[in-house]
Amino acid sequence: MLILHTSDWHLGRSFHGTGMLQAQREVLDQMVDTVRERGVDLVLVAGDVYDRALPAADAVELLDAALADLVSAGARVVLTSGNHDSAIRLGFGGHLMGAAGVHVRTRMDGISTPVVFPDPEGGSVAVYGIPYLEPRHAGQVWDVEPNHPAVTAEAVRRIRQDAAERCGGPAGDTAIVVMAHLFAAGGAGSDSERDIGAERPAESETGDLLVGTLGQVPVTAFDGVDYTALGHLHGRQLMAETVRYSGSPLAYSFSEAGHTKGGWLVRTAGGRVTGVESVDFSAGRKLAVLRGRIDELLEGTEHAWAEDRWCQITVTDPVRPPQAYRRLKERFDGLLNFVLDPEGAPATAPSTYAARLAAATTDLQVCTGFVEHVRQRPATASEADLLASALQDSRRRADQGEGSAA
Incomplete structure (x- = not known):
């Protein structure tokens, strides 16, 4: 049998x-x-x-x-x-x-x-x-x-x-x-x-x-x-x-x-x-587990074999790259699990959001600290400028509102 x-x-x-x-x-x-x-x-x-x-x-x-x-x-x-x-x-x-x-x-x-x-x-x-x-x-x-x-x-x-x-x-x-x-x-x-x-x-x-x-x-x-x-x-x-x-x-x-x-x-x-x-047995899409810095993952020919597979990708850049998931997804359309594991990240930033808030001395630092906490990378110069402009505009509107109420 x-x-x-x-x-x-x-x-x-x-x-x-x-x-x-x-x-x-x-x-x-x-x-x-x-x-x-x-x-x-x-x-x-x-x-x-x-x-x-x-x-x-x-x-x-x-x-x-x-x-x-x-x-x-x-x-x-x-x-x-x-x-x-x-x-x-x-x-x-x-x-x-x-x-x-x-x-x-x-x-x-x-x-x-x-x-x-x-x-x-x-x-x-x-x-x-x-x-x-x-x-x-x-x-x-x-x-x-x-x-x-x-x-x-x-x-x-x-x-x-x-x-x-x-x-x-x-x-x-x-x-x-x-x-x-x-x-x-x-x-x-x-x-x-x-x-x-x-x-x-x-x-x-x-x-x-x-x-x-x-x-x-x-x-x-x-x-x-x-x-x-x-x-x-x-x-x-x-x-x-x-x-x-x-x-x-x-x-x-x-x-x-x-x-x-x-x-x-x-x-x-x-x-x-x-x-x-x-x-x-062999059925469905095969799997790939990739790890590295985003430029290596996006540009290296050594990862071409993974382009038609379901992928788990760990990005090791010290600072989270902008739009990392979207950029990786363009090359690896089977990306299912995105992991951020910074290697060599600076240890000077506060370890928690509460500590970051306590260290902030201006409204702009509170806002940029929130961006860094959520994105796991500092706000760019252009993002900081936009936040500063938004804060200035909100203060102006608040001042105008107080004046008209008086």
């Missing part, structure tokens, strides 16, 4: 205010092509299918179309809920979808009930789905410590127990695959993984609102499992030979500019994993 391990689709997500639905559609089409061209039998989606618990209608439509296309291409699908998903909403219709080849695992009480597939190469494959577990809720239900290592260990214990009963004796030719959405100890994170506890309450199977944080789970929790397909971290990475993150299929932060996006192709035969290889 050939299995495609993916995760963290985050359908409906935006990137610095820019919609990503078209890029997500493109990368899902590439997955469908991979299924068709490589003869993939099973696709795993290890959580964070959507970017939020209440996905927009166009994100729901995209998932519906993608699942239909994957099944039409010849694959069956198993997906679990992540910390961005609503387990209840994602799991709606799961029983019906299972009959069509799409198996949804979002409930705690289904953790020890695998989806078993006959392996074309002999034996079978049992896929156990561990949805995102909110520690306080899961700990209370299972009477274990309310933290991620403890509730994950209990989930895996239940899986091992079922697998021993199911796969012992003559059924011992079954490969055990576990899907889980969590932060494995030693994993490399990125800026786009958000802790659900900091964003919104988690939702239990009873509809109760809960708050939790993502703790780190030791990789050894999955010892003895033939393959563990992890989700949550957005970089594709090897935690152990049999424990891997597929990463997200698209970059969702500039910290992922150096990532190669894709997933893992896992081959099984006769009840064991016989090989794992990477598969790459």
